Amino acid sequence: MMADSGPKEVAVIGNTELTSAELDNNIKNTMVEIEKGTSLLRKLEISVAEAEKRTGKNTVNMQEIYTVYLIETRPVDALTEGITPDSLWRRYSEFELLRNYLLVTYPFVVVAPLPEKRAEIVWHKLSADNMDPDFVERRRVGLENFLHRVASHPVLCNDNIFNIFLTEDKDWKEMVYETGFQAKADSRLKAVNAAFRVKNPDGRFTELKHYSDELQTVLSQLLRVRARVADRLYGVYKVHGNYGRVFSEWSAIEKEMGDGLQSAGHHMDAYAASVDDILEEEEHYADQLKEYLFYTDALRAVCRKHELTQFELEMVALDLACKKQQKEELVTGTVRTFSLKGMTSKLFGQETAEQREAKLQVLEQQLKEGEEAVKEKNTESDEFVKTAWVDIERFKDQKDRDLKEALISYAVMQISMCKKGIQVWTNAKECFNKM
Amino acid sequence: MSAGTPKSLASSGQKPIQEICHPLGAEETASVLTPSPDVGNTITSIGGKDLSLPNGTPVETSSPASSSSHLNRLQLDDDLDGETRDLFVTVEDPKKHVSTMETYITYMVATKTTRVEFDLPEYSVRRRYQDFDWLRTKLEDTQPTHLIPPLPEKFVMKGVVDRFSEEFVETRRKALDKFLKRVADHPVLSFNEHFNAFLSAKDLNKRLGLALLSKMGESVKYVTGGYKLRGRPVEFSAMGDYLDMFTQKLGTIDRIAQRIIKEQSEYQVELREYGPVYTTWALSEAELQGPLEGVASCMANCSSALDELTQDMSEDFLPVLREYVLYIESMKIVLKKRDNIQAEYEAKLEAAAFRKEEKASCTQVPTDVEKCHDRVECCNADLKSDWDRWQNNKRQDFRQLLTGMADHNIQYYEKCLAAWESVIPLLRDKQPQETETEED
Numbered sequence: 001m002m003a004d005s006g007p008k009e010v011a012v013i014g015n016t017e018l019t020s021a022e023l024d025n026n027i028k029n030t031m032v033e034i035e036k037g038t039s040l041l042r043k044l045e046i047s048v049a050e051a052e053k054r055t056g057k058n059t060v061n062m063q064e065i066y067t068v069y070l071i072e073t074r075p076v077d078a079l080t081e082g083i084t085p086d087s088l089w090r091r092y093s094e095f096e097l098l099r100n101y102l103l104v105t106y107p108f109v110v111v112a113p114l115p116e117k118r119a120e121i122v123w124h125k126l127s128a129d130n131m132d133p134d135f136v137e138r139r140r141v142g143l144e145n146f147l148h149r150v151a152s153h154p155v156l157c158n159d160n161i162f163n164i165f166l167t168e169d170k171d172w173k174e175m176v177y178e179t180g181f182q183a184k185a186d187s188r189l190k191a192v193n194a195a196f197r198v199k200n201p202d203g204r205f206t207e208l209k210h211y212s213d214e215l216q217t218v219l220s221q222l223l224r225v226r227a228r229v230a231d232r233l234y235g236v237y238k239v240h241g242n243y244g245r246v247f248s249e250w251s252a253i254e255k256e257m258g259d260g261l262q263s264a265g266h267h268m269d270a271y272a273a274s275v276d277d278i279l280e281e282e283e284h285y286a287d288q289l290k291e292y293l294f295y296t297d298a299l300r301a302v303c304r305k306h307e308l309t310q311f312e313l314e315m316v317a318l319d320l321a322c323k324k325q326q327k328e329e330l331v332t333g334t335v336r337t338f339s340l341k342g343m344t345s346k347l348f349g350q351e352t353a354e355q356r357e358a359k360l361q362v363l364e365q366q367l368k369e370g371e372e373a374v375k376e377k378n379t380e381s382d383e384f385v386k387t388a389w390v391d392i393e394r395f396k397d398q399k400d401r402d403l404k405e406a407l408i409s410y411a412v413m414q415i416s417m418c419k420k421g422i423q424v425w426t427n428a429k430e431c432f433n434k435m
Numbered sequence: 436m437s438a439g440t441p442k443s444l445a446s447s448g449q450k451p452i453q454e455i456c457h458p459l460g461a462e463e464t465a466s467v468l469t470p471s472p473d474v475g476n477t478i479t480s481i482g483g484k485d486l487s488l489p490n491g492t493p494v495e496t497s498s499p500a501s502s503s504s505h506l507n508r509l510q511l512d513d514d515l516d517g518e519t520r521d522l523f524v525t526v527e528d529p530k531k532h533v534s535t536m537e538t539y540i541t542y543m544v545a546t547k548t549t550r551v552e553f554d555l556p557e558y559s560v561r562r563r564y565q566d567f568d569w570l571r572t573k574l575e576d577t578q579p580t581h582l583i584p585p586l587p588e589k590f591v592m593k594g595v596v597d598r599f600s601e602e603f604v605e606t607r608r609k610a611l612d613k614f615l616k617r618v619a620d621h622p623v624l625s626f627n628e629h630f631n632a633f634l635s636a637k638d639l640n641k642r643l644g645l646a647l648l649s650k651m652g653e654s655v656k657y658v659t660g661g662y663k664l665r666g667r668p669v670e671f672s673a674m675g676d677y678l679d680m681f682t683q684k685l686g687t688i689d690r691i692a693q694r695i696i697k698e699q700s701e702y703q704v705e706l707r708e709y710g711p712v713y714t715t716w717a718l719s720e721a722e723l724q725g726p727l728e729g730v731a732s733c734m735a736n737c738s739s740a741l742d743e744l745t746q747d748m749s750e751d752f753l754p755v756l757r758e759y760v761l762y763i764e765s766m767k768i769v770l771k772k773r774d775n776i777q778a779e780y781e782a783k784l785e786a787a788a789f790r791k792e793e794k795a796s797c798t799q800v801p802t803d804v805e806k807c808h809d810r811v812e813c814c815n816a817d818l819k820s821d822w823d824r825w826q827n828n829k830r831q832d833f834r835q836l837l838t839g840m841a842d843h844n845i846q847y848y849e850k851c852l853a854a855w856e857s858v859i860p861l862l863r864d865k866q867p868q869e870t871e872t873e874e875d
Contacts, residue, residue: 211719218716225709232702239698242691250684253677257830264837400722407726408862411733411855418852422845429841435834 045074046151046166048144049087051136066091067136069143073166088169092117095143097176098165102156103298104181107305108388109156110395112149113294115142115287138287145291155391191304194311202385205306208392212299219293226286230279241272260435267428274424278417285413288406292399299395302388309384313377320370327363330356523547524619524634526612529604530561539563540604542611546634552626558635564589566639567611573629574618575765580776580814581624582769582821584617585761586610587754606754613758617828623817664778668815674822675770678763685763689756696745703741710734729861733854740850747843755836759829766825773814780807 050070058064069092074085095114102111115138147166150156161179164172247265251258528543546558567586574583587610597603618624633639710731717727787804 214719215716218712218719222709222712222716225705225712229702229705229709232698232705235698236695236702239691239694242694243688246684246687246691250681250688253680253684257833260834403723404726404862407723407730408859411730411858411862414855415852415859418848418855421848422852425841425844425848429838429845432834432837432841435830435837 044151044166045072045076045085046144046147047072047085048140048147051140052089054091067139069140071147071166086167088167090165092139092143094165094173095146097173098162099146100185101161101176101179101181102150102159103301104185105159105161105179106155108302108384109153109391110295110298110302111156112146112153113291113298114146115139116290116294138283142287142291154394186305186308191308194308195304198307198311199314201307201310204389205303205385209300209303212296212303216293216296219289219296223286223289223293226282226289230282234275234279237272237275239272240268244269244272257435260431260433263434264428264431267424267431271421271424271428274420278413278420281413282410285406285410288402292403295395295399299392302392306381306384306388309377309381313374313381316370316373316377320367320374323363323367323370327360327367330360330363520620521549522619522625524615526608526615529608531599538599540599540607542608544615544634552631553635555635560634560637560639562633562639564607564611566633567614569639570618570629570633571614574624574627577627577629578624579772580769580817581621582762582766582818582825583624584614585758585765586614587758588761602750606750610754610758621821621824664774665781667774667777670819671770671773671815674818675767678767678770682760682763685756685760689753689760692748692752692756696748699741699745703738703745706734706738706741710738726862729858733858736854737851740847740854743850744843744847748840751843752836752840755832759832762825769818773818776807776814777811780804780811783807 048069049072051067052070053065054068055063055065068089070087070089072085072087074083092114099111099114102109150162156162161172161176164175244265247261247268251261251265254261523546525545526542527545529540530543532539532541541561541563544558544560544562546553548556564586568589571583571586574581587607618627618630624630710733713727713731713734717724717731720727783804784807
């Protein structure tokens with residue numbers, strides 16, 4: 001299972017018999033007075049129902065073909081009443097915009113990843129073409145999963161932009177840009193710089209960074225090998241189809257053996273054909289692994305944010321310490337460290353008492369501001385660490401649960417494949433016995 | 436169903452086997468038209484019918500077809516009913532011999548029999564491939580109208596295959612065992628003097644030189660012939676056609692089997708890399724460590740199960756296919772011999788008729804032509820009954836071969852199934868449970 005709860009969730013907060021307008025209103029209201037921890041999914045059924053191709057002009061005024069996805073929402077309690085869901089069409093780039101907004105606005109949250117933009121790590125039969133219907137279908141499922149992840153997140157589900165993404169078509173993009181989130185985004189350079197120079201990051205985050213690197217490496221490798229294994233398995237099964245043909249030809253020249261051979265040949269054909277379903281099911285497993293592969297980016301983003309806030313705190317604290325020292329020097333008149341000022345004053349004479357007093361005043365002010373800044377940054381940092389770690393624990397639990405389920409369903413798939421294999425060969429053996 | 440004891444076989448009941456001459460052999464008396472003992476066997480055992488007695492009276496050649504189909508059924512029963520068999524041969528216990536000149540393998544050939552042709556009821560001799568080859572050549576020469584089972588291939592590229600590896604020796608042993616069993620089950624070939632010598636003589640080499648001289652010429656003659664065939668009976672044409680098509684199918688099956696083995700090997704290469712990745716992953720996990728390691732060991736089990744499957748197919752499946760291809764080649768040669776015998780007869784008949792026209796009132800058919808005619812009839816009868824026997828054996832052999840292939844695959848999937856099923860409880864619970872299924 002990829003996401004927490006599906007539309008089968010029954011719990012409802014009051015309200016039945018809603019009109020569309022009231023529903024919209026309700027959503028807005030719940031966002032205002034939401035009870036903490038209640039996920040949106042409990043009230044709203046969300047699905048990405050379809051995908052369609054559209055043509056249009058892009059930003060450089062060239063014709064392009066793109067895919068749009070139909071988002072349907074319907075209040076849970078309306079299920080029994082057969083109310084048609086609200087729907088709107090969105091393209092992949094809008095999902096990306098939504099996610100970027102969430103990343104910037106909630107940097108302490110491990111934000112669920114989107115499905116691949118382009119098909120990578122495929123085995124040969126699956127095409128790497130973005131227009132390929134199988135790829136589009138898997139992306140549709142991935143997008144739905146993304147929405148479920150966000151809707152079931154205790155913090156993210158309350159976000160206004162997210163809710164409007166689900167329900168309102170017009171001007172959503174403008175709304176997002178108006179939040180000014182792009183300005184809030186930390187520059188990559190800043191983040192990298194901080195990562196290098198931070199002195200005392202929280203050990204847990206450092207550990208988490210290592211873990212996400214390891215997980216990324218191992219999952220990439222796993223996916224690559226799995227694709228190669230799938231390729232080979234395909235070959236083994238398909239060659240058996242040749243038995244079907246030759247047994248059929250052979251049965252034509254035999255008398256008593258003919259029937260047995262012919263029917264055995266059919267089983268060989270069935271065996272060869274069965275690999276298509278098997279590998280399609282396995283793709284689902286691969287997609288589950290891929291989601292967590294992409295999740296490692298989100299993990300690293302949270303770690304980076306921590307390093308950045310910690311670094312900024314350290315900088316501010318350093319600045320404060322510097323200023324304190326300057327004040328001390330000014331007050332006591334001693335110059336403990338070399339400074340150009342000190343040198344010039346030695347060379348060109350001391351300052352006057354008024355000058356010193358003025359400087360002291362400025363420094364005092366700066367010290368006050370500095371202390372405020374440190375306090376602020378400290379709080380910010382602590383707050384971040386706290387909220388981030390809550391979400392990381394949530395993520396860890398989710399990951400353990402999901403991956404365990406994925407492994408179980410993989411094992412179940414393998415068991416089913418073995419049973420089918422036994423069945424086919426037992427049938428073939430019966431035919432051979434009748435030869 | 437139960438035949439009369441094979442001891443009452445045509446030729447054996449009356450004279451020791453060494454004194455019975457094959458109609459096509461060197462010395463023969465014109466008056467004796469001994470039917471193939473297998474036909475005779477059938478006739479005596481069918482009861483009721485009193486077609487002929489196996490003491491030299493000419494057999495009605497009009498119904499060899501029906502008798503051979505009876506024979507067909509009889510052979511089937513013969514194989515199932517061990518009581519009627521009086522000759523059991525096995526090839527076992529390969530051993531390596533190292534001498535200054537050469538290194539070679541010998542096999543123990545063990546015989547148990549109640550036949551009077553053998554002095555002792557049990558024999559145990561050591562033979563090497565050369566000796567089997569000698570036997571086959573002798574059989575071909577002395578029984579030219581019969582289908583002689585094939586031997587495994589003689590020549591082995593020294594660089595490519597290890598002649599002394601366990602797998603190769605075992606594959607060869609099985610093929611040699613099959614060869615002797617097929618000869619032992621053949622109602623004519625099993626009474627051949629050379630077969631007897633092969634099974635019983637302490638030292639085969641002494642007879643080697645003598646045997647080489649005799650009867651070589653005969654078989655050569657029948658292969659090369661020099662006569663043109665007029666009209667081949669439909670059934671023999673059908674045999675030839677069938678053999679051609681069957682060889683083709685066998686070739687295709689061989690290629691498919693080889694391809695599957697190759698694909699499976701490549702699949703296994705990837706599998707062997709797949710499992711360890713899970714182990715690596717397990718190292719960075721806490722809660723998931725147990726499940727991941729479980730999956731990894733599962734993969735390892737599947738990989739070794741696949742290895743066994745591939746090996747079984749290489750060792751059991753392919754050699755039998757190849758052996759049948761050889762069998763068919765030797766059968767085609769026998770068919771050709773038959774054609775030449777018939778052609779010779781037709782030529783002589785034509786020549787005689789021509790001379791008859793010249794010499795007016797010559798009522799007697801020359802004995803020369805008679806002899807040829809007998810040869811043809813004999814050969815046809817032998818071939819037909821051998822053909823039926825071969826068809827039957829082929830059917831059983833392929834039934835066994837293909838069910839064997841199915842069995843190997845079933846076993847492979849069962850091993851994998853057991854491995855995955857034992858992992859499920861490990862994946863489901865926080866604490867690993869005791870599982871009853873052991874992982875292979």
